[in-house]
Amino acid sequence: MENQGWRCRKLVLVPCPFQGHINPMLQLGTILHSKGFSITVAHAQFNSPQTSKHPDFIFQSLPDGISSKPDIPRDFLAFMSSLNLNCRAPLQEFLSQMIGKQEQQDELPCIIYDALMYFAEAVSSHLKLPSIILQTCSVTTMLTYFAYPRLQEEGYIPPQDSNSTELVPGLHLLRFKDLPSNTFDDLDPTLQLLAILSNIGSSSAIVWNSMDCLEQSSLAQYQQQFRVPNLSIGPMHKIASASSSSLLEEDSSCISWLNKQGHNSVIYVSFGSIASMDAKDLTEMAWGLANSKQPFLDCGRKRLIVKWAPQQEVLAHGAVGGFWSHCGWNSTIESISEGVPMICRPCFGDQKVNTRYISHVWRNGFELENDLERGKIERAIKRLMVEKEGEEMRQKAAELKEKTEVSIKKGGSSYNSFE
Numbered sequence: 001m002e003n004q005g006w007r008c009r010k011l012v013l014v015p016c017p018f019q020g021h022i023n024p025m026l027q028l029g030t031i032l033h034s035k036g037f038s039i040t041v042a043h044a045q046f047n048s049p050q051t052s053k054h055p056d057f058i059f060q061s062l063p064d065g066i067s068s069k070p071d072i073p074r075d076f077l078a079f080m081s082s083l084n085l086n087c088r089a090p091l092q093e094f095l096s097q098m099i100g101k102q103e104q105q106d107e108l109p110c111i112i113y114d115a116l117m118y119f120a121e122a123v124s125s126h127l128k129l130p131s132i133i134l135q136t137c138s139v140t141t142m143l144t145y146f147a148y149p150r151l152q153e154e155g156y157i158p159p160q161d162s163n164s165t166e167l168v169p170g171l172h173l174l175r176f177k178d179l180p181s182n183t184f185d186d187l188d189p190t191l192q193l194l195a196i197l198s199n200i201g202s203s204s205a206i207v208w209n210s211m212d213c214l215e216q217s218s219l220a221q222y223q224q225q226f227r228v229p230n231l232s233i234g235p236m237h238k239i240a241s242a243s244s245s246s247l248l249e250e251d252s253s254c255i256s257w258l259n260k261q262g263h264n265s266v267i268y269v270s271f272g273s274i275a276s277m278d279a280k281d282l283t284e285m286a287w288g289l290a291n292s293k294q295p296f297l298d299c300g301r302k303r304l305i306v307k308w309a310p311q312q313e314v315l316a317h318g319a320v321g322g323f324w325s326h327c328g329w330n331s332t333i334e335s336i337s338e339g340v341p342m343i344c345r346p347c348f349g350d351q352k353v354n355t356r357y358i359s360h361v362w363r364n365g366f367e368l369e370n371d372l373e374r375g376k377i378e379r380a381i382k383r384l385m386v387e388k389e390g391e392e393m394r395q396k397a398a399e400l401k402e403k404t405e406v407s408i409k410k411g412g413s414s415y416n417s418f419e
Contacts, residue, residue, distance in 0.1 A: 010038045012095065014113035014120040017047035017064075017083070018072075019246070020272065020328050021114050021136045024209040027240040028112065028134060028233075029057060031418070034241070040098075040109070042091055042120075044083060050246075062090040073348045077189040080116055088119040095127055112207070121201045133206045137329050139218040139232070140357060141350040144180060145194055146225070147171055148187070158184030172217075178356045180349045200226060209234040209333060212413040213403040214362065231417040235337045237312055237330075239408055239418070251306040254297055255313060264321030264394075266295045267381055268314055268340075271326040271347070281372045288377025294385050295319075315340050321394070322384045324368075327354040339401030341365050341393040343384055345372075364397040 011032060015025035026049065029039045039057045043049055044064040051059045065086040070079040095109070102108055111131040113120035124131040135142060147170060151157045156169060156176075162184060164176040181190060200206070210232045212219065223230045233239075258266060269289070271277065277285070289296050289303075297304050297314060311331070314320060315338040324343040325331045332354045335342055342365030344355040358365040368380050384390040407414040 009036065010040070010098075010107060010109040012040045012042055012098075012109045012111050014042050014091065014111065014117045015049070016080075016114040016116045016136070017044045019047075019248075020330050021116070022047070022049055023246075023330050024136045024236055025112075025114060025134055026054065026057075027209075027236040028207070030054070030240040031236065033057070042094060044087055046083070060094055062087045062094070077193060080193070081189075084117065084119040087117070088123060091120060092123045092126065095123060095129065099127065099129075115197055115206075118196050121203055125202045131201075131203045133200060133203050135206055135208050137350045138332075138354060138357075139208055139210055139215045139222050139230075141180060141329070141353045142197075143218055143221055144171060144174060144353055145190075146198060148181075148194060149191060152187065152191070158187065173360050174353065174356055178352045180353055198225075200228065203228065205229045205231060208232045209236050209329070211235065211404060211407045213400070213407055214336070233414045233418040235333045235404060235408070235414075237334060238337055238404070239414075246308070246310075248308040250308055250310040252310050252313070254304055254306050254309050255317065257304045258297065258314070258317045258319045261295050261319035263318050265385075266297055266317075266319045267292075267322040267324060267343075267385060268297045268309075268320050269324040270309065270311060270331070271345070272328050272331060276347075284372045284374045285377060287374035288372075289381065291374060291378040292381040292385070294381055322381070322390070323365075324381075327351045327358060329354060332358065336362070336364065336397070336400050337404050339394075339397045341384060341390065341397045343368050343380055362396065362400060364393055364400055366393070 011029070013025055013029050015022045026041070029041065033039045033056055040060060041049065041057050042060045042062055044066070045061050046064050046066040048061060049059070063086065064083055066082065070076065099108060108129060111120055111124040111129055112134055113131060115133050115135050121131055148157060150170070151168070154169070159176045162176060166176055168174050168176055168179065205228050206226060208230065211234050212232055215232065219230055219232055295303060297309065297320070312334055315323065315334050320340055322343065323335045323340045324345065325335065327342070327344045327346050328351055342358055344358055344365055344367045346352040346355045355367050359367050368377070384393065406412050409415060
């Protein structure tokens with residue numbers, strides 16, 4: 001990186017406008033602000049963050065040309081392409097104005113951008129500003145994506161059966177059904193994006209919301225491919241202050257309800273902000289939960305349904321003994337950090353990779369596969385919440401929680417990487 005003598009105290013963060021990406025970026029901003037940095041968030045107009053929740057930050061909206069809500073995951077690649085095309089000029093204009101107001105070179109900003117907002121690297125390189133990448137998924141997921149060109153060249157993808165349980169050559173423990181892509185009908189857009197993401201340009205480091213205790217081997221592999229420092233500093237939500245970055249209003253009434261429940265008795269169910277479920281599956285899930293006789297977070301003495309829960313606070317509550325999740329990376333990290341074992345029901349993308357690692361590497365949960373049926377759901381909940389196998393997963397989850405706590409303490413791997 002040029003000008004390594006700079007001591008940048010001004011940071012411009014460029015988040016990707018989805019909940020699972022905004023959370024870690026604003027958490028990182030909160031941590032860095034506590035260390036004396038000035039934080040400006042340059043964000044797309046689509047899914048704008050709630051500025052009132054971060055009064056110490058400066059927010060700059062970037063016109064993005066998005067006129068309607070995309071259908072995720074079907075329209076994801078086209079949406080990201082449009083976003084990167086439309087936001088480049090507004091960001092460059094904003095940064096140029098910002099630079100023009102600086103009196104000294106050491107006051108120039110450093111750009112920290114979500115890897116999917118790759119236009120920010122092109123702008124920072126053009127303006128000769130330092131930049132750092134934030135990856136918001138697991139390291140293992142990115143390694144899986146970067147294996148696609150090899151797998152295509154060797155004839156393994158597109159697979160004959162995308163639901164195959166056969167192991168993928170060269171990818172530890174992953175089956176073809178665990179690959180992040182939902183469809184292999186047209187790989188070209190995916191491969192084009194991967195080619196862009198594999199060129200980090202002038203960026204001087206890659207930051208991960210992960211921990212060495214979870215992904216040491218994957219981090220070592222990634223470091224071999226990208227020679228800049230790869231810094232795992234997670235779980236960031238445990239380091240950042242309690243300010244929320246939720247795009248939806250959180251209903252904290254569930255906490256008083258949890259206070260009345262027994263220790264480890266409640267199963268918390270949430271599938272994130274994007275994943276959806278059809279009416280049949282929702283009905284089977286409701287009956288399976290009811291028939292399990294376990295309290296879950298309906299109206300009633302033993303059950304509670306809220307539109308959107310303060311998830312970090314819920315998972316940290318002593319009454320919560322299990323988490324039925326889509327297994328997005330934020331949810332996975334938050335559950336691991338609190339020692340809560342998981343039932344995994346991935347929908348798309350990195351959720352499938354995370355699920356495989358939860359069930360077969362970290363062993364703090366298991367996957368609920370194939371069609372949802374109330375009897376199967378009831379058995380799965382009892383397996384996690386009351387049976388011996390669930391207790392073993394709870395013990396694994398407790399061990400991971402302890403390792404996580406060590407990693408963020410002074411001298412721990414995440415602490416050292418952040419410093």
